[in-house]
Amino acid sequence: MRRNLGATSLRRTRRAADPMRSFDALPAPLRRWLSQAALPWSPASARKLWNRAIARGLGTDGALSALSRAEARTLARDRHANTNGPQR
DSSP, rough: GGGTTOOOSOOOOOOSSSSSHHHHTTTHHHHHHHOOOOSSOOHHHHHHHHHHHHHTHHHHHHHHHHHHHHHHHHHHOOOOHHHHHHHO
């Protein structure tokens, strides 16, 4: 199943936990951010970055900014996004 990762060089992984249950357990601001994210984040990786940012004392807005920066770095690493321009 390729779906939205069909035109990317990023690695795909399988999830052992129920992704919907994991998503529903996330804080509301993080769930809202994930619903608008450009990449298909797993709830576990999003929660990991969120918790790390909160532990550093960044607060909700700072944690969301940290997630946006992490997503931008990941998109910058994507070969297809850098060489082929915008995907249609």
